[in-house]
Amino acid sequence: MSGKPKLHYFNGRGRMEPIRWLLAAAGVEFEESYLEKKEDLTKLRKDGSLLFQQVPMVEIDGMKLVQTRAIANYISTKYNLYGKDMKERALIDMYVEGMFDLNELLMTYGYLPADQKEEYFANMMDKAENRYFPAFEKVCGKELVAQMMLLP
C-alpha cells in the first residue's frame, strides 16, 4: 500500500491545481486518480468518499479530505509551509485567499460561452493587473506589510 497522498479529480487544473503545486513545493510525491466518466464520480459518491459529494478529494494520513482550503491548510501545516506563528499565518491566509479569488476568475473563464468571453477576459486581466499583482508586488517590496500594520 502506498503511503503517498492520492488526489481524486479531473485530469486538469481546476480547484486541484493549487494542491498539486503545494505538494510539489513540499517535495511530496503523490498519486492521482482521474475522473473521466460520470460513473467515476457516481462511484466515489456512493462509496461515501466525498463528504459533500464534490471533488477535490485527497486521501492523506488515513483521511479523505475535501474542501480545497481544508486540504491546503492541512498540507501546508504538515510540511511547515504555513509560517511560524499566528500572525505569519494571517498574512499567508490573506495572500492565498486573494489568489483563490483570482483562480476562481480564471476557472470561470474556461466555462463561459464564446460571446461572453471577451468582456470577461478584459475584466479578469484588469483585476489581475490592478488588484492582485500590485498587492503582491508591494509585499515583495515590504511596503505593504508596513501599510497593513497599524501605526501606533
Place this chain on the structure above:
Amino acid sequence: MSTKPKLYYFNGRGKMESIRWLLAAAGVEFEEEFLETRDQYEKLLQGGSLLFQQVPMVEIDGMRMVQTRAILSYIAAKYNLYGKDLKERALIDMYVGGTDDLMGFILMFPFLSAEDKEKQHVLIVQKATSRYFPVYEKVLKDHGQDFLVGNNFSWADVHLLEAILMVEEKKSDVLSGFPQLQAFKARISSIPAIKKFLEPGSQRKPVPDDKYVETVRRVLRMYYDVKAN
C-alpha cells in the same frame, strides 16, 4: 485607544456576518464602522487599508486584515475555537467549507432579480436538505457528542448554527427531517455568548433589505445584474 477589534463593512450581513458571529461566540466585544458613502470607501482605498480593495476589513492586533476566511481563521485560532490538533483543524476546515458554500448560495440572494430569487430559493432549500444538512446530521449522530469536532465547542459549531438560521429564514420548517440538528440548534443557541448574540439589541444584523442592497450598490458602484450561481 481601544483594543477592541474594529470591523469595516456595510450595515448589514454580507460577508462580515460570520465574523460577527465568531467574535460574539468567543465573547469578544467589537466596534463597527459602517460604509454608507462612496467617499468613505474611497478614503479607505486611498489610505491603503484594503489589501485587495475589498471589505470585509478588520483591524485586530495591530493588523488590517482582509479576506473573510483569513480573518475567521485568525479569530478561531486566537480564541481556541480551532480544535486541539492538526486533524481536528482539518475536520473544522472541512465542515466550515461546507457551511460556507451553503451560505454562499444565500449571500447574493438580495441582489438577484425577482425571477432569479424564486429559482435560488428552491436551490438553497434543495442544497441544504440534500447535500449539507445530512452531512452534519450524520456527524452528530455517529459520535453522539454535543459538538461537531473533538467534543469541544468550535468555529464549526458557530458556523453551522449561523447557516441553519439563515436557511430557516427561507423555509421555517427546513429542519423537520433532521432531529440531531434540531437538538444541536437548541443546544448551541443556549450557550450564554450565543444566546446574548441572538437577543435583540446585539450586533447581529437583520435579513438584508432593499436599503442594504442600495447601499452596497452605491458604495461599490456595483450596478450590474448579479447572476445566481
